[in-house]
Amino acid sequence: MTTITRRRFGLLAGAGTATLALPRYLRAQEKPKVVVVGGGPGGATAARYIAKDSEGAIDVTLIDPAEQYTTCFFSNLFLGGYRSFDSITHSYDKLESDYGITKVTGMAVAVDRDARTVRMADGSTIPYDRLVISPGIDLIYDSVEGYSEEAAEIAPHAYKAGPQTLLLKAELDAIENGQQIVIVPPPNPYRCPPAPYERASMMAHLLKSNGVDAKIIILDPKEKFSKQGLFQEGWEKYYPGMIEWYGPTVHGGIGAVDVVAGTVETDLDTFRGDLLNIIPAQKAGAIASQAGLTDESGFCPIDGETMRSTEDENIYVLGDASIAGAMPKSAFGANSQAKVAAMTIRGELTGSKVFPARYSNTCWSLIETDDAVKVGAQYVPQDGRIVSTHSFISQTDEDPATRKANYEESVGWYKGITTDIFG
Amino acid sequence: MRIGLRNIPFVRSVTKISLGLCLALLPTVSSQALASDLTDPAGERLFFLCTKCHEVGEGARHKVGPHLDGIIGRIAGSIDGFNYSMAMRAAGESGLKWTRETLDSYLAKPSDFVPGNRMSFRGMSDAKNRSTLIEWLAAVSASAPGKPGSEPAAASGAPPASFADIVLAMEGDPDYGEYLAGECVTCHQASGHADGIPSIVGLPRAYFVRALFEYKTNVRSNEVMKLRVSNLANEEIAALAAYFSGLEPQ
Numbered sequence: 196m197t198t199i200t201r202r203r204f205g206l207l208a209g210a211g212t213a214t215l216a217l218p219r220y221l222r223a224q225e226k227p228k229v230v231v232v233g234g235g236p237g238g239a240t241a242a243r244y245i246a247k248d249s250e251g252a253i254d255v256t257l258i259d260p261a262e263q264y265t266t267c268f269f270s271n272l273f274l275g276g277y278r279s280f281d282s283i284t285h286s287y288d289k290l291e292s293d294y295g296i297t298k299v300t301g302m303a304v305a306v307d308r309d310a311r312t313v314r315m316a317d318g319s320t321i322p323y324d325r326l327v328i329s330p331g332i333d334l335i336y337d338s339v340e341g342y343s344e345e346a347a348e349i350a351p352h353a354y355k356a357g358p359q360t361l362l363l364k365a366e367l368d369a370i371e372n373g374q375q376i377v378i379v380p381p382p383n384p385y386r387c388p389p390a391p392y393e394r395a396s397m398m399a400h401l402l403k404s405n406g407v408d409a410k411i412i413i414l415d416p417k418e419k420f421s422k423q424g425l426f427q428e429g430w431e432k433y434y435p436g437m438i439e440w441y442g443p444t445v446h447g448g449i450g451a452v453d454v455v456a457g458t459v460e461t462d463l464d465t466f467r468g469d470l471l472n473i474i475p476a477q478k479a480g481a482i483a484s485q486a487g488l489t490d491e492s493g494f495c496p497i498d499g500e501t502m503r504s505t506e507d508e509n510i511y512v513l514g515d516a517s518i519a520g521a522m523p524k525s526a527f528g529a530n531s532q533a534k535v536a537a538m539t540i541r542g543e544l545t546g547s548k549v550f551p552a553r554y555s556n557t558c559w560s561l562i563e564t565d566d567a568v569k570v571g572a573q574y575v576p577q578d579g580r581i582v583s584t585h586s587f588i589s590q591t592d593e594d595p596a597t598r599k600a601n602y603e604e605s606v607g608w609y610k611g612i613t614t615d616i617f618g
Numbered sequence: 619m620r621i622g623l624r625n626i627p628f629v630r631s632v633t634k635i636s637l638g639l640c641l642a643l644l645p646t647v648s649s650q651a652l653a654s655d656l657t658d659p660a661g662e663r664l665f666f667l668c669t670k671c672h673e674v675g676e677g678a679r680h681k682v683g684p685h686l687d688g689i690i691g692r693i694a695g696s697i698d699g700f701n702y703s704m705a706m707r708a709a710g711e712s713g714l715k716w717t718r719e720t721l722d723s724y725l726a727k728p729s730d731f732v733p734g735n736r737m738s739f740r741g742m743s744d745a746k747n748r749s750t751l752i753e754w755l756a757a758v759s760a761s762a763p764g765k766p767g768s769e770p771a772a773a774s775g776a777p778p779a780s781f782a783d784i785v786l787a788m789e790g791d792p793d794y795g796e797y798l799a800g801e802c803v804t805c806h807q808a809s810g811h812a813d814g815i816p817s818i819v820g821l822p823r824a825y826f827v828r829a830l831f832e833y834k835t836n837v838r839s840n841e842v843m844k845l846r847v848s849n850l851a852n853e854e855i856a857a858l859a860a861y862f863s864g865l866e867p868q
């Protein structure tokens with residue numbers, strides 16, 4: 196493999212010899228090439244920052260199978276009736292027109308790390324000097340007995356936004372008096388820890404506002420969950436008797452799911468649901484393991500100083516696919532990681548200044564109209580891992596003005612981050 | 619006297635009618651009586667909603683928003699030394715002048731009346747409140763026509779003035795600031811637009827630095843901001859201030 200470390204690269208450049216031995220990006224007239232796989236918060240942010248800050252000195256290609264990206268974040272607010280589907284869908288047009296990024300619409304199916312090329316589903320190859328991988332998650336369907344990709348057409352996971360989100364919304368809108376919804380959240384680690392519980396809140400909000408008397412049962416494989424105290428306080432306050440949460444000590448373990456019959460078996464009982472929302476276990480998007488970047492956890496180890504893969508110094512892994520230490524898998528986090536990687540890559544390819552990595556995250560969750568809670572932390576690299584230095588979480592029994600301000604802030608954040616990702 | 623956030627006595631009662639602003643509970647300082655008998659205390663209470671960003675009265679200075687001395691009769695977007703949005707400047711150039719009537723329409727829904735302006739305020743739907751506020755503003759701002767070139771925004775009276783002053787004396791590295799700003803623009807839009815989170819583009823250096831110190835010292839209470847400043851050293855605050863103060867809102 197013809198890898199050149201930064202130190203060696205400096206020596207070669209200094210010696211000013213042997214053009215052929217130089218990497219492609221140092222040869223005259225050819226711009227260094229960065230290829231980004233995945234047009235979500237990680238990938239699109241990285242593409243945009245590299246293109247924007249290098250001012251045309253780096254050739255950036257963004258690969259994603261879709262023409263538009265629907266955000267998982269705020270998709271629960273779509274379920275609750277607060278947002279339109281259009282308002283959570285964003286096009287890649289500005290990345291092309293305003294930043295000169297080449298958008299390739301298709302699936303990357305393989306990475307040849309020696310040749311430094313990405314192979315596309317249509318057989319074409321795209322060469323890179325640096326590769327950024329941000330493919331998000333893949334669902335491990337069979338982590339829930341009886342669940343599968345086909346079963347998800349009946350019992351949606353809605354954990355990748357798009358048709359799955361619309362399906363869940365349609366099924367939710369069809370719920371009638373006396374019916375029941377069962378949510379099976381995933382085991383750790385998974386994207387957006389509070390999302391299944393925000394989702395339960397939004398479902399309850401919709402049912403309540405439509406005057407539908409229905410129940411939501413959450414059968415959790417985990418003993419506790421993110422913002423638990425805040426959610427449970429909110430559920431009691433706004434949706435008394437509507438949402439029931441059971442952890443393993445109560446249900447004893449989750450067994451088989453039958454999406455046609457609408458049942459979820461547990462050691463305790465078999466639960467019936469007119470709507471089943473099954474969210475299975477997760478791993479990094481397939482391209483990550485295909486490229487040999489994952490470890491036994493199914494996710495990709497990275498160097499916390501740079502977001503560079505520990506397996507290949509020309510590859511960076513961002514967002515949900517990475518093992519980012521103390522950071523949760525969130526859009527906020529993926530966007531933050533992308534900026535560190537973009538800065539590092541520019542430094543390597545164009546010699547621009549490189550600063551110490553810093554990361555941040557904040558997750559807002561809406562419980563009921565004008566009542567949002569938040570959790571956040573600040574992170575730095577330490578011995579290659581990402582650790583948290585400061586954090587906060589909303590308190591129970593807060594005054595309504597604070598909760599309302601949180602909601603307004605989350606709306607501002609959504610507008611801010613989507614502009615930061617897609618231009 | 620100048621009316622700003624720090625010398626309004628009604629802080630606690632007014633937070634209850636929050637209009638979606640994230641209002642900080644600040645230590646209050648008792649206010650002196652206003653110069654004019656004509657002013658309605660209800661107007662002053664309503665003005666509390668504006669004090670996070672605006673000052674009015676003798677010696678008022680630009681903060682996040684321009685000072686409001688002499689506001690009635692002023693051409694929109696016209697005061698020197700304030701970095702207006704393009705939208706507000708364009709509105710002024712095409713003839714928008716602040717009168718009781720235009721202010722009334724503007725305050726009802728700022729984003730409708732001057733689309734693309736940077737004022738982070740959803741609007742005041744109650745017509746009676748608007749008129750009370752505007753009458754109060756008219757009276758107070760007329761008593762202080764606004765001296766051009768009055769003292770710079772530096773001395774906003776924030777507590778640990780010494781640290782802020784140390785940072786203000788430092789020369790920030792705008793390149794470092796640009797990198798660090800990546801963390802800010804996730805929420806505060808780089809274009810200077812504001813949709814629920816205030817704009818920080820083009821803020822005067824002194825105001826910017828003091829505001830960050832106010833988060834560090836809990837004078838300002840937003841948890842997200844307190845978290846973000848927790849890891850910022852002096853040189854980083856200086857770098858950010860150098861970067862953002864050099865930007866123009868679009």
Ligand SMILES: Cc1cc2nc3c(=O)[nH]c(=O)nc-3n(C[C@H](O)[C@H](O)[C@H](O)COP(=O)(O)OP(=O)(O)OC[C@H]3O[C@@H](n4cnc5c(N)ncnc54)[C@H](O)[C@@H]3O)c2cc1C
Binds near residue numbers: 258271332353387525
């Ligand atoms: C219901 C829900 C609510 C959430 N709410 C929040 C929230 O409020 N705040 C927050 O910060 N986060 C939230 N999240 C989490 C957030 O959506 C994810 O963490 C974020 O999308 C991760 O970004 P990413 O770039 O890693 O991956 P993704 O957003 O999944 O993007 C990956 C992209 O890569 C594409 N891709 C995958 N493989 C390939 C390939 N081989 N070739 C080409 N393209 C490929 C995919 O199609 C996809 O478009 C929520 C998630 C869910 C499910």
